Amino acid sequence: MNTANPTDATDGAGAIGAAGTPGRPASVLSDEEEALFGGKLLTAYRYAYFALAAITAAEFGAERPPWCIAVLVVLPVSFWVMLPPGIDPTGWDRRGRAHLVLAYAGVTALSLVDPDGIGLMYVLVPLTFTFIDKMLPAMLASVYLFGMNGALQARQAHWEHGRVVGILVEMAIVLAFSYLMARLINWLADKVQERGRLLRELEATRAELAETHHEAGVRVERERMAREIHDTLAQGFTSILMLLQAAGITVDSDAAATRKRLELAERVARDNLAEARALVAAQGPAQGADRAEPIADVLGRTVAGLGEELDVAATFTVTGAEHELSSTVQVVLVRVLQESLANVRKHAEAASVAVELAYRPFATRLTVVDDGRGFDPGPGKGGYGLPGMRARLAQVGGEVEVVSASGRGTTVRVEVPR
Template sequence: MGRWEAYFALVLVSTIIYVLAGGGSWRNDGMAAVLLAALAPWYLLLGRRAVDRAAPHPASLAYLAGAVVLSGAASVAAPESSLVLFALCPQAFMVLNWRGAMLTVLALNATPALRFLLASTTVGAVVSFVLWTAVTMGFSAFFGFWVDRIIRQSRERGDLIAELRATQAELAEANRRAGAMAERERLAAEIHDTLAQGFTSILMLLQAADSQLDRDPAQARRQLTLAAGTARENLAEARALVAALPPAGLESSSLEEALGRLAERFGEEMGIPVEFATSGPPRPLAAGAEVVLLRAAQEATANIRKHAGAAHVSVRLAYGCDAAVLEVRDDGAGFDPDAVTGAARGFGLRGMRERVTQVGGRLEVGSAPGTGTVLTVEVPA
């Protein structure tokens, strides 16, 4: 639009100068110049919106009709005014379809043609005018077709850009929803692996202490002490979740120390021997891998507490060349992994498997009724 309007202004100003410098009657030339100058506000009032519309509009027809009247009256006053048709004729193709544009071009050229034919009688003048008119209309048709093609391409490009923006907005919303869902699942897994298990442990210790208050106050106090320690750890885990920090067990200690404390506390809670051992030279793992191993150990001990009825548990951490392996073994009731499907699998095992997969590791559960259970988690070192 900016280039087109610059061209229109250049042709309009040039035509006015050409008319005023024509050497004719100052009255007629002045009147023609005023009529030509009136095309500028007429364009600003209606023409700009008419040219910019995607389809013909009553305002577009009104603008072209006004342009025909103003340019025709100017050409009656001064024949040189017909030079402005080099700018007005292409506008017809920018506003109307091809057939309507050609009719408008004929209307724009009709008044100058009639005036010239009425004022001229020589054959040479008539031939010159016909050639001049043919050049004007040919240029208008070519330029108008070119402009119309550019406008169509621009509108198609605009539609594609609008569709692209809409698609980008939809993708952004979908990504936002997916991110929110992933965050909810992450928090659900964290709460299940930490707070829910801690509360379960506290509840079991409090129930055990309550049953021992009369018979063995010392044992009851020991269980209450364990419950208080578990509550403090739960509080630390809750604060870590809120602050998006590493698990409280890993924040100020190594993975081996965190697993050792887990095994020791679990043995005290359950009153059974829990063995913890490491093999291979210890080395730091990626933070995500350490979290996965710690959470897997917490989930395994929670399942032993709820389902196994084990008399002995072992927790082993082995460092290899390419991987670190956690093994949690118990001699409890065991189960058939293939028979546990659907909702019976629970959130814990599914969440544990998803955690392990996210860090490129693998999880295996080996068990059978009456033979205990072995849970093995391997993560890249």
């Protein structure tokens, strides 16, 4: 079907048919949209065809030759048969043009019998603009149809001036109306095409966004798992390794110290196993699994474990009026403390560690101070621990401050809003 661009008066833009029809651009409509739009248009033509054929038959009357009635029956029926409901869109134009040849011959024959009242012309002209690709041939075919019928009417009226003028005016009006109707149909087709294109672009954009969100979610989850593994399992294995190495040194000289270190290694291994199970179950830290246990007890036990493991002075104090912390903030504080103590364990060589949990009116502060060898906390310094700590705190709107210098120990100060 012709989908001419309304700004082009000489060439139709193409069919609502299959993509790649010769002489036409590929349709941007889906098969379902093509079938829906074209199916409704053909349905309107079918009913109009039968209605105008019935009107013409009534106007012809019984005195006309029987073949005239036969033609008026055959034309709309043949249109229905040649373009039945549910027809494949690829066959619309070819079948439509074949029917136009039959219809023009039939209407010419009927006009020769009685040029008055050939109502079928009013459906044939829109069909002409629909099924003929080029606008100029469609206009010429329509002019022939009305010109032939008008000439026969004028001859029948003995070329009376008033009758000829009336016929010409009627031809002009009907041709203009048919042309405008064809343009309207083409404009509607363009709108349907544009709508289909926009819908497909929207679907493609949604698919892109879904893929992007999925990739971002995977990346975030990987980063989360990397932080969890670094803050729990990796630190636990480091602690076990250090305890076993220390036990190996004293195995011959100090059986009690060796036994103590092996017991500590066993306890850390059990804690690591619990952390691994908590990670698999996507839970919080295993140490905080008991929600009835105060966060201060969890932090205090963690500090005491470090002191026992490294045989250093490790103290934990709580100041301020205790207030309830969300489970997310509690997890962040536990992980931050674990990371800070892991750095003490691996790098500080400290003799003492002091940890303070301070409840303040609008925030909660955790401070970890060691008297170890310190380090340069400048940008680009350190490994994964500090960036991971900052990422965790960013999730709860917290901040971290690291103060350290070579030979002067390290202070890690964390604050999260209440």
